Amino acid sequence: MDVSPPRHLKARKMPRQARSASTIDTIFEATIQVLLKSGTHRLTTTRVAERAGVSVGTMYQYFPHKQALLYALNERYLDRLAERMEKVCLDHHGKSIPDMIAALVTGYWEAKTERSEVTRALYSSAVELDNEALIDAFARRMDAATGAMLESAPIVNCADIHLVKATLLSVIFGTVRNVFERKLPAHEQVAIREQVIRMCVGYLSSADDDRSKNSGSSLCAAERT
Amino acid sequence: MDVSPPRHLKARKMPRQARSASTIDTIFEATIQVLLKSGTHRLTTTRVAERAGVSVGTMYQYFPHKQALLYALNERYLDRLAERMEKVCLDHHGKSIPDMIAALVTGYWEAKTERSEVTRALYSSAVELDNEALIDAFARRMDAATGAMLESAPIVNCADIHLVKATLLSVIFGTVRNVFERKLPAHEQVAIREQVIRMCVGYLSSADDDRSKNSGSSLCAAERT
């Protein structure tokens, strides 16, 4: 994720040697483990270092302070998530709209759910972390990826593709998180997921319809005013 | 909100005298102020007490520990939010579906946005708080309120009203939060809000259509299997 983080959250050294890279990875993993075992508010630098098998001193060589560590961890997480979702999008270029939507929703849902505890832990670690820049960067990548995917669909051809995309992404990401966080029973989660797909597909095709019919209440018409 | 909280999060004494009630309210307000000024992780019992103009000791008479204070604060917040949304629902009994949806989305959006900093602060205060019970209770109230509202609409008549409601609420609450948290520019937020309303309205009418047409891919048909 090529964001310039708030200056004070920068990692201290970029891993130039293989050794460093692996050390950093070990530290990341250790952080997650501690997060899972002890929760955010008992995540201490000492505990992380211990778990990672390095000394605190060493950890401070890589991350100038705790916040920087958590920032970098979230960065890595969002980076991987973005990559994964970009791949999902790429894989569905040229597919039908319903396929695309289903892929987006399901892909995101699976990414969150696979290691749901880790997801939850990361959410809580990011509280009060100045990570807006990360979120924005993630949003931009998603925007680009879904944009490219949707444009590869034969039918969709709406003027305000930007707004449609923004809406879609907000609905998908927001809803999945909501369902995920409420810890609903699995079958209910799946059922809702299907509904959300239906809803989004309907939305997209209506946006399209509107355009062809030039209807007054349509998305595009609305945008023309 | 008539939830029995996890035993360890119970407030210590129920305010029996007017004086106590106002003290508790003062403490709540102080907590919010401190949350806003210092952030969750610098919210200390001392600071809250100071701001509230009472001694720490007094605070501990009412809340056996910090967690209980935050729990009660969130409880109060969700309680008020629920009341507000219930009123919104009641006020739209018998209205058209689009009106209902618009009211739900806009109502929730406004509730979050009016004192957006407070909303954000409360979200962060709830991290690592065992408040699932609160969320559940809130969800149940929303479910009941929206259910009653939707059933008062002439047209809607779907077999799996439960799933439809759950989906609607997840989409609305999830999306609003997502938009809210990303701090998008106001006009974009409004635009997305309108889209979400469109989307939900479309979803509801399609659910209804499905039923009347008995279409194989419909919501209700699906549920019949």
Add this chain to the structure above:
Amino acid sequence: MDVSPPRHLKARKMPRQARSASTIDTIFEATIQVLLKSGTHRLTTTRVAERAGVSVGTMYQYFPHKQALLYALNERYLDRLAERMEKVCLDHHGKSIPDMIAALVTGYWEAKTERSEVTRALYSSAVELDNEALIDAFARRMDAATGAMLESAPIVNCADIHLVKATLLSVIFGTVRNVFERKLPAHEQVAIREQVIRMCVGYLSSADDDRSKNSGSSLCAAERT
């Protein structure tokens, strides 16, 4: 126990009315209960008052501070213990020396053991309590009582009866406490108790022998130098 306690440890009001006396007794009992349930270092005035069913304020009417309460409690305990032991002594006037010794040892041992947890609790409550005066008064009463008892024995007739008594009492009280505190198995405690009786009886008769034989190494001779 007619000791004048260190001025700062005096109870605030002498119970003049029946009501007061019973209140005080309730408080004493409550103190013991709290001591048993929570240990000395979690004995708080509030907890005692609660348990006693009175308000803290009321408690402070009777005892100007915590120390005074504990002092009075220990005073009462030692008073009762002294009474009990005095009765034991009186009951054995004119009996044989072995009977006397056995009565002393067994009596004391039983007094401690009957409610051993209470005994232990009181010991711990007295730590860092300025209760030397109480101990002294108790010692004096024991001295008088055992003195009178021993003098009623036909044989004993030693010049330094004071030293003999002091020794006896130290040995008995010290040993019983030692055995008591080490929580040895009951049968071992009993066995040792019997031995101690033997030992003391032997000591007393030898003190007596010495005197009649006027032996150089005797107790009384030693005292003559």
Add this chain to the structure above:
Amino acid sequence: MDVSPPRHLKARKMPRQARSASTIDTIFEATIQVLLKSGTHRLTTTRVAERAGVSVGTMYQYFPHKQALLYALNERYLDRLAERMEKVCLDHHGKSIPDMIAALVTGYWEAKTERSEVTRALYSSAVELDNEALIDAFARRMDAATGAMLESAPIVNCADIHLVKATLLSVIFGTVRNVFERKLPAHEQVAIREQVIRMCVGYLSSADDDRSKNSGSSLCAAERT
């Protein structure tokens, strides 16, 4: 003292470097000083650290909590006391019984009296400390040491040497403590001490007599049943 303490009272790190060892010793000394100056209930970790000239943090590196510190302090004290008494016993192997007894009593008495304030302070610090294991270990060492000493005496030859030893030790330790705690005038303490020695010597020789005479009421006969 090779006792495994209750798990929660374990010291945190064993001193591996000379520096640590001296730090720990400094902390012990400081604890004693604070105990003397402020009493047990005003012994705070901060005060100890201050007096020791280290930071609280450092103290907590070595002792996970106050209790562990006090436990370790008592352990060290009893360890040294045991060593000292073992030496006394060793030094009197082969001596006469009266010499042995005198050595035991006087040795213990001196150990307690030399720094009597420290002794008292340690007693009070141990209240409500789960130090039974320490006391037991100490008792076992004393038992072994006195056993070896007594067995080296030509005459003593009693069947139930175990009971005799237990009695002796209880009497000696109990009585010395009793005399010590009552703060009797020094000359009286000395006088009683002499009496106790006489009493114990008499007891031991009677136990022996009994055996040679096979008297029915003797210790050994009793044990044979």
Add this chain to the structure above:
DNA sequence: CATGAATGAGTATTCATTCAT
């Protein structure tokens, strides 16, 4: 007199960060 809410100094314990070795 009785009550119990309010007080706030006091205390154990944690933890991010530094820096001598």
Add this chain to the structure above:
DNA sequence: AATGAATGAATACTCATTCAT
């Protein structure tokens, strides 16, 4: 570079005591 001992400010929570009602 790596280490991990040392630091000490920060923080949650307690409890003896007072005093307005």
